[in-house]
Amino acid sequence: MRLFETHAHLDLPEFDADRESLIHKCFDSGIDYIINVGFNKETSLNSLDLAQKHLHIFATAGYHPHDATDFDAELIKRLAREKNVLAIGEIGLDFFRNYSPYTVQREVFRNQAHLAVDYDKPIVVHNRDAHQECFKILKEVGAKDVVFHCFSGDIIFAQQVLDEGWLISFTGNVTYPNSNLEDVVRMMPLEQFMIETDCPYLTPHPHRGQRNSPLYLHLVAEKIAEMRGVTPLEVAENAYNNALKFFRVPPDPVKPVTKKGGAKGSKSSKSSKSGKAPVKVKAKDKKKEMK
Numbered sequence: 215m216r217l218f219e220t221h222a223h224l225d226l227p228e229f230d231a232d233r234e235s236l237i238h239k240c241f242d243s244g245i246d247y248i249i250n251v252g253f254n255k256e257t258s259l260n261s262l263d264l265a266q267k268h269l270h271i272f273a274t275a276g277y278h279p280h281d282a283t284d285f286d287a288e289l290i291k292r293l294a295r296e297k298n299v300l301a302i303g304e305i306g307l308d309f310f311r312n313y314s315p316y317t318v319q320r321e322v323f324r325n326q327a328h329l330a331v332d333y334d335k336p337i338v339v340h341n342r343d344a345h346q347e348c349f350k351i352l353k354e355v356g357a358k359d360v361v362f363h364c365f366s367g368d369i370i371f372a373q374q375v376l377d378e379g380w381l382i383s384f385t386g387n388v389t390y391p392n393s394n395l396e397d398v399v400r401m402m403p404l405e406q407f408m409i410e411t412d413c414p415y416l417t418p419h420p421h422r423g424q425r426n427s428p429l430y431l432h433l434v435a436e437k438i439a440e441m442r443g444v445t446p447l448e449v450a451e452n453a454y455n456n457a458l459k460f461f462r463v464p465p466d467p468v469k470p471v472t473k474k475g476g477a478k479g480s481k482s483s484k485s486s487k488s489g490k491a492p493v494k495v496k497a498k499d500k501k502k503e504m505k
Contacts, residue, residue: 215450218246220457222251222411222413224271244432247272248271249272249273249300250273252293253277254281255277261273262299272298274300275289275293276303278340282322282323285322290302291329300463302326302333303339304340304363305340306339307319307342309347311342320347327352330355331356337352341362348362349371364385365395365398369397382407384434386433405452408460410431411431411434414427417430418433435450435453
């Protein structure tokens with residue numbers, strides 16, 4: 215079963231002790247691609263750094279609503295021109311924690327969404343308790359390729375998003391006993407969803423309390439399969455193809471080495487010439503609280 219991890223934060227300090235070995239384990243275990251997602255200046259730069267060192271890791275760049283007051287438009291413009299930066303995100307609105315003023319969140323989200331349209335980049339949306347506000351801004355700027363990361367809306371909002379041709383993405387929270395996403399999972403078209411871990415956050419059941427990683431992505435696929443009454447392979451394959459298309463992943467210049475089980479070998483990962491690890495970032499506590 216081949217998998218595409220569409221939302222990870224492998225540059226964060228939680229992975230400092232074993233980042234490189236974990237990345238190789240991921241590629242050895244059947245994960246073909248990883249999108250490492252930025253949410254402020256430091257993590258956007260670090261995501262690009264990882265992407266430049268590993269052939270099958272790509273980056274996004276953006277300012278999370280919690281970091282909206284630090285927004286640097288020129289940095290996003292510069293990163294948007296990088297070939298390894300495939301999307302703008304994660305960007306959006308968070309009216310649950312309110313670490314940034316509403317007015318600032320709206321302005322920064324709108325500015326970044328405009329930049330995504332201008333640079334023809336997909337948008338990775340963070341949305342918490344701001345469904346219609348997010349939707350309205352995306353419509354206003356004429357956003358085309360959008361995914362609502364870690365989807366948390368109801369079936370009505372899901373339909374609204376899907377009717378635009380946009381995608382929804384599921385994390386480990388779909389495996390939780392108190393999850394209210396089963397109706398959404400059952401109704402979504404198989405060509406309009408992706409799966410993710412959002413690691414190190416939102417660890418799937420039964421590993422809650424442990425650090426999350428892409429190695430648990432298969433649990434998300436298995437839970438969705440259980441809810442829909444299909445095989446995990448069908449879920450994984452559809453999610454994989456949707457991610458390739460959504461992120462416009464460039465053709466692989468190196469033919470991957472395939473092992474007996476069909477998993478990619480570690481040669482699908484490009485090592486750094488310098489051998490240096492990514493710059494360490496002190497993740498903001500508020501990001502953890504949000505999850």
